[in-house]
Amino acid sequence: MSGQPAPPRTPVATGGADVDRRLPVVPAVRAQAWMELKLLVRSGESLIITLGIPIGVLVFFSVVDVLPTGGQRAVDFLVPGVLAISIAGTGLVAVGIQTAFERKYGALKRLGGTPLSRGGFLVAKGLAVAALLGVQAALVVALAAGLLDWRPDGGAVAAPLVVIVGAVAFTALGLLLAGSLRAEATLALTNAAFLVLLLISGVTFDAAALPDALAAVGQALPLGALGTALRTALAGEGLAVAPLATVAGWGLAAAALASRTFRWEP
């Protein structure tokens, strides 16, 4: 249809076959991404996980030198680890829990009844995660550089790449749980997994302080591998291929499984 659409006679009266029914893809995805971002920020509990824990860890353990950091200055050890924690906290915990409850409340089902496609929905969610992580990473870096006198030794290209791979992998893990378990189970499991990962992944303290077997397990899990890849990148040593492949492998496995098991309905 061309030209100005006639305004409807009364506000709830609707149009017929003459209405342009094509999906406005870009505005639709942008609007959904904006809504996703607002909802992520609006749930206070998830902000504690996504912002409070990483920044708390960074500031506290940089100032109070109680944890083993493998001979490095605490802040140099902590920045890559804290970035990895932010990614896991946002992708796995915040997105997982938010999506699980969206499913429980039928919001995903309702959205499925709109013209927005599932692909468009996933892109929107990804954009919201990216925006939130961008803010978190900027905050962590600004805090470390501004207050804790931290300087990276490189990684201007490698570090963002690792962050993106990690963000996609952890978001896929969060969605895998959200789409297959009950919301309450997702809530419990993501928080428990997050806590365990914090302890055994060598992101808050040097993994060498752990028993060898446990440290090895930690490095095989996505948070440990992501922390190592980020540490390598920020030390100016380029891409750590094996840890990055571990992260990507977890992400691919989660995405493949989620695409088969994800249930949109409560």
Place this chain on the structure above:
Amino acid sequence: MSDATDRPAIVLRGLTKRYGAAVAVDHLDLDVASGETFALLGPNGAGKTTTVECLEGYRSPDEGTVRVLGLDPRRDARRLRPRIGLMLQDGGIYPLAKPGELLRLFAAFHREPLPVDDLLERVGLTAVRRTRYRDLSGGQQQRLSLALALVGRPEIVFLDEPTAGLDPAARRLTWELIGELRSAGVTIVLTTHLLDEAERLADRVAIVDHGRLVALGTPDELTHGDLAQIEFTARPGLDVDDLAASLGVAVREHGAGRYHLDAGNHPALIARLAAWLADRDERIGKLTAGKRSLEEVFLRLTAEADHDRDAGSVGPVTTAGSDVEVAP
């Protein structure tokens, strides 16, 4: 209605849906005309929601065909979804989102949405447009859900229990909005277990029970047709056999002095009844002719459906012409 076509908006043929061993919808045939307001009426668990969800594309039928605006709701979902609006039975809305932003979000899925501010005003949510969904009253939540169904200017709206849990004032407002949609020529399919709602809103009512069509007709047909009755009170102990022979319809006395004629509200029949009574100098206490409440029709039909199923006989009931046929 400017875009009326002869083609029905909705066609169901032999729709069957099972959940495990339980049959939710059992060989349902229905046509809904373009511009019609159609109510699916039935008790809880009758298969109303399953039927509507097959139309919306949420469920794929185990058997039978479903066409909405000539499209298959699952295969052609991308083409169909922009043209329909729907209201789920249980909200389906982000608890932390606010009416204004939700309507703007859903408006962004369409090229020519309704103006959001006007719509908020019409559904009475302007004052609470910045209140989180979970803090809205039940009536406000339902009206937001209705507004979200309408913002894309749909050709068909599916309303699953649109007034469930509402107080009478909120229900009346929702009825007004549905009436306005109906006047605008939008095809409406609504489910309800409220008889007065079906009677008041719908052009036609399908009564479903245990996934089967039990009766189908306009509210008038359902309450006036063969399902109608005449009742009168008079002196107990009238000769009902003689009266029945005189009128040619079955007559029963149930309770002392309360007589029931198994017939519709036909003027000639009333005249013959009056004449028979006049010949015997019998006085009528009270005469109710014709229209039964839809509630009586509903209770009778669903009871018959139960009885039929228990007796092992199968067969949905449909109407032809103006009269309602009831399964033997």
